[in-house]
Amino acid sequence: MFDLNKLIRENIKRLTPYSSARDEFSGEAKVFLDANENALGSPLLKWYNRYPDPHQVKVKEAISKVKSVPPEKIFLGNGSDECIDLLFRCFCNPGKDNTVICPPTYGMYEVSANINDVEIRKAPLLDDFQLDLVHLENLVDENTKLIWICSPNNPTANSMDREDIETILNNFDGLVVVDEAYINFSRQKSFIQELNDYPNLVVLQTFSKAWGLAGLRLGMAFASEEIIEILNRVKPPYNINQVTQELALKALEEVGQVNDMIKELVQMRIALKGVFEKIPFVLKVYPSDANFLLVKMHNARKVYEFLLSRGIVVRDRSNVKLCDDCLRITVGTEEENTELIEALMDWYVETKQVKT
Template identity: 70%
Template sequence: MFNLDELLRENIKRLVPYSSARDEFKGEARVFLDANENSLGSPLTKWYNRYPDPLQWKVKEKLSVVKGVAPQHIFLGNGSDECIDVLIRAFCEPGIDNIIIVPPTYGMYEVSANINNVAVKKVPLTPAYQLDLPAIEEAVDDNTKMIFLCSPNNPTGNSLDRDDVEVILNNYFGLVVMDEAYINFSRQRSFVQELEDYPNLVVLQTLSKAWGLAALRVGMAFASEAIINIMNKIKPPYNINQASQELVLKALDEVEQVNEMIRVLVTERTRLEQELPGLTVVKHVYPSDANFLLVKVTDAHGIYQYLLDKGIVVRDRSNVILCEGCLRVTVGTEKENDELLNALKTYAV
């Protein structure tokens, strides 16, 4: 049975979090003399001399409408990378505990674990890029605190079989972290709506992809209120700056514009899926639910360098397990995709 208290590190249970001036103050005021800010303002605007809301309640309240999740079930991080790091620091005892990842997958799960001296168990996906459930079951031990899953998966682009994910959620009693950075480009249903059914579920999303706000570095974690409270206990006091909060609030008013961008990118993705296989340098294009394609080519290193010489940057994933000979190609604008296609047509095999 899932027991959050048993998963949590002992020092985190005892931790008294840093209490910032804006944590202690609640309500409205005219004169702020509590946080040692510059009362005269700043060279930019008077507002930026004040510390931002440490728990970003206005952003969370607006997000709750968009996502259909109560604000107390939302954590905001400095990118999803901070969410990953906070989870590992909260629940994994350095030098003792481990996490499971399923490569090929997003690299920061392993990097964050390594930084925190937490062992990483790797259970590769099947050749069809799906979960190997028997191998995952065999890898789990008493010190496995969490399993990281990415769907749609990066770098393969496909969605994981939902039934397989639910098997893990129903039979594993550590945390299951479902990274949905690319969910907006997929027809798959988000696991955010399953939080009430699975107390051990944490869903990660981001404003960097479909929302086009990569420069603001705002990631989201959705989980039970108990897990969110633990994450808030650990994070730096003001981890989302005021400018980012303001810009995110403006962006969240433009849902239809975002939906239109998604429609355009999915249309362009379909065009690339149809045109790339006809090129002599392309051996296979893998199905994608994301805003990128994994493309197996005749000479990954050579084609990568060739495109780079033409000012076109893709990602060489040929050194990643199960992605040998592959490039990962982000779906660009219509013009950018035309440039890519034309360049590949002229590549001398």
């Protein structure tokens, strides 16, 4: 049976969180002399001399309206990477506990586990890029605290079978983290809707992909109030800066524009897939629920280097398990996509690579 209290590290239970000046004040005021800020302003704008809201109340309220999740169940991180790191720091005892990942998948799960001295256990995806539930189950023991599931997955671009994820949620007593960075490009429903049914569920999303705000570094974690409270206890007091909060609020007023961009990117993804499949040296274009395509081709590494010589950067995934001879290609603008296709055809003309 899931018991959050058993998962929390003992030192985190005892932790008295840092109390910032803004934590000790609530309400409205016109004179702030509590946080040792520069009262004269800054070289930029007057209001950047003040610390930002440590709880991001207005941003969470705006996200709540868009996502239909209470603000108390929302955590904001300096990118999703901060959320990932905090989950390890809060719930995994270094040198004792372990975590399960399902490669090929997002690399920061493994990096953060190594940073936090948490044993990594790997249940590789099946050949169809779906979860291997039998292998995963065999890896879990009493010290397994976190299972990471990226859906839609990076770099394979597919969504995981929903029933498989529910099976894990129903049978695992630790936290199941479903990373939905690319969910906006998928027809699959977000697991955010299931928070009330699964107390051990954490859902990660981001402003970096569909919202087009990668430069702001703003990630979201959705979970029970109890889990969110633990994350808030450990995070740095002012982890989301003032500029990010302001610009996120403006972006959240433009949901219609974001939805239009999502539709356009999905249409271009479908069109790109069709073009790739006609290129003679392309062996396979995998189905995608993301804003990128995983493309298997002859001599992928050499194609990658050729594209670099033309000033086009894609991601070489050739050495990743199950992704032999694959490039991960993000959907660009119409102009960028056209330039990419022209370069690929030039490579074909120069090398006469064909399918076998």
